[in-house]
Amino acid sequence: MGGRVGLKGTDGWDTVKRAVALGAKPWAQERAKRMLQKLLPLRNNIEILTYAGEMGEIAAKDYGFRTRVVGTPASAKTSPQDTKTAAIRMLRNGCSLIIFVGGDGTARDIYDAVALEIPSIGIPAGVKMYSAVFASSPEKGGELALQYLEGKIIDTMEREVMDIDEEKFRRGVFAVKLYGYLRVPYQRRYVVGGKSLTSIHERINQEGIATDILENMRDNIHYIIGPGTTTKMILKKMGCRYSLLGVDIVHKGDVVGMDLNEKKILEIIRGKKAKIIVSPIGGQGYLLGRGNQQISPNVIREVDGKNGIIIVATQQKIINLRGKPFLVDTDDRDLDIKLSGWYRVITGYRERWMYRVEPG
């Protein structure tokens, strides 16, 4: 809740009170119901674990699902801690999929509670949804959950949990941070009996990309490796320690800096030849400026802009964008424009797709 009264999100406790006081309706209920409607074919086959009252119980019971309440919110007004406790209890009670209704704040709570332990699907009902864990609508989320629970979909993809730093945001400073990953089901499409499987597994695709990068690495170049599972597969293959959510630098086969901020990156690369390796955020396609602000305009200029940027992305990630370009939002409009254009995106071993980058 929150958006309809013009707040910038409702993650802080005080803000929730304000939102309610200003007359926001808890429309999450409605969206939960729209999602649940799609699960009706499984009404007799599944049990829904839920938290009491508005945290799922009412919606699930309204549709006649077999429902087990695993806890009750600490007080009448639910809080992030309730979401986290609920998710942990669901996990402990052996649930196979967490479906949560909310925005980036809720996604972070779920991440804090269960991380990658079980798959989850976000039903969009927040103001901020920079995370790549949300379905495009409650109905689509319901369909995805249905197919996953029916066993039609068996793959999951690690997708980004992102959020704005709310305190900075209310002061007018915009910064989106990558908090972690949730495992979201996704449909790898193939046709049985055909010439071949028409898509490859996400992890195998990432390994191919990493092999390509390693084959082409040069000793005279420092590589600034942005956050993400695709980029960090390179370091994994090298057998190095690395930070999944941070920016690391590699030189001559070793990590020479881990989880670096802008200042440290500049210290290491100043006067040296360097390249940036980045991967877009799933769903929205942000390449720079979301979750990797450490790779600042100064860093980008230091590597000679467009010439110093290597983009890696799995083919599924690109196909999911349905033709939308990758976006850059570096906080420097002129630089964003200079960075736009076509790139050879590394999408597999010895394979590149031409793809457009545009200002966000």
Add this chain to the structure above:
Amino acid sequence: MGVVKLRKNFHQAKWDEPIIFELSTPGERGILVPRVEREIEKLAGNALLDLPPHMKRKAPPSLPEVAQVRVLRHYMRLSQQTLGVDVNIDIGQGTCTMKYNPKINDILAKSPKVTELHPLQPEETVQGALEIIYNLDLMLRELSGFSRFVFQPGGGSHALYTMASIIYKYHQVNGNQEKDEIITTLLSHPSDAATAKLKGFKVIDIPPDPETGLPDFEAFKETVSERTAGMIICNPEDTEIFNPHVREMTEIVHEVGGLCAYDQANANGLLGIVRSIDLGFDMGFYNLHKTFSSPHGCGGPGLGAVGVVKSLESFLPVPVVDHDAEKDFYYLNYNLRNSIGKVREFYGVFPVVLRAYAWIRSLGEGGLKEVSRVAVLNNNYMVKRILKEVRGTEISFPKTPWRVSQTRYSFQKLREETGITVEDVVRRITDFGFHLWTSHHPWIVPEPFTIEPTESYSKDDLDEYIEALRTISREAYENPEVIKNAPHRSVIHKIEDMSFFEDPEKWAPTWRVYLRKHKSKGRYEK
């Protein structure tokens, strides 16, 4: 006009036939080999004694021991359980060009004059076969504008590998070390990229323009550079939109010294209408299987005939068949200065060459053109009717409405309105006696299906297929459960647990692996 009947009471044969290994009875034999006559034995001795000891098996191979009649029954039953090319209207396997292969050409290929040939026979004893190969080369030259064809590659991908090898060798000979990139398009066949990668090139894929479906021309221009070794593309791609910029694209690649290779696996709508050389290509291949009267791919041995322009002749694999006009003698020519070497033993799958030769001879130039014209007409007839009459169907890239001889459609609307996916429809269509859909790589058109009616099928056949689609679409809106639980009339019903696809531990590519993994654990026991 014949009867257009949707086979609502169709049911596939189901024999519940065990695996051949399970039919094995120790000691049972298909053929009892007569004892060698004493005189022969005396003269020949024991051939096995000459075998080096390390080459001898320690134990006999564990082959099934089954009587002849049982073997015959076994494979006859299995053949009845398939929706093979001779029993169904196979147009749903779009991109595969599943057309009718005239039986007379099979009869020719089965003649002892062909089957008893040996590829190591001296040239003077196989003049007829070499003449046929040479003459087919001349015909394909006419059709494409290229200067010389070679018949070694065993299929489309093999032909693509041959072309990638020619590009590689060409730049090696010319000292163009910096040229390490091959351009292709995302909707070209996956082997265009795969074979170039195998050869060590970096492959750059040009995505389709989301509106027109054509390769993004701007992206293409951006891609071409001094590093461009060449371009390997389909035209039309599997969306079957003919690319009006293709001539311009080959010119741009030539400007930087690259070579252009044409994947002509989709040539069925272009025979005698478009010459590869007029589009600026330096080389290309025809699939003699599928397009020229041999069953496609797994249906039988294939052959990808590779043709090149004059300046690249010396790079072809050896041998090529040549003719000494003075002596009127056909011979195998191994003397090509820059040859990439062999890509396969001998000079090609001769029965496939023969079928193609006979097929072209029976049709003549005008006939070939008519093949393509009818294939295009059939396709566009289906497009019009399907879009109008099959609810929930759309054409991919509707801004470019023209298509050559196949069409990629989308059931996205059907899915949104009924929840029925293209995989559901795939299973349901087998209930009416049609083969399912197969290839849609890469899956960028949502809920895709591709139909390629070719020239072989009559209007009645096409109408029967359309009627099946209409029926399924109606079911999707009125009674989706019948589709979700399909197939109902096939050998195998719906498989709920697809996880075995993902788990190599469950795979059993051979009988021995099956025994080890499953039988011993009591799984899948009958």
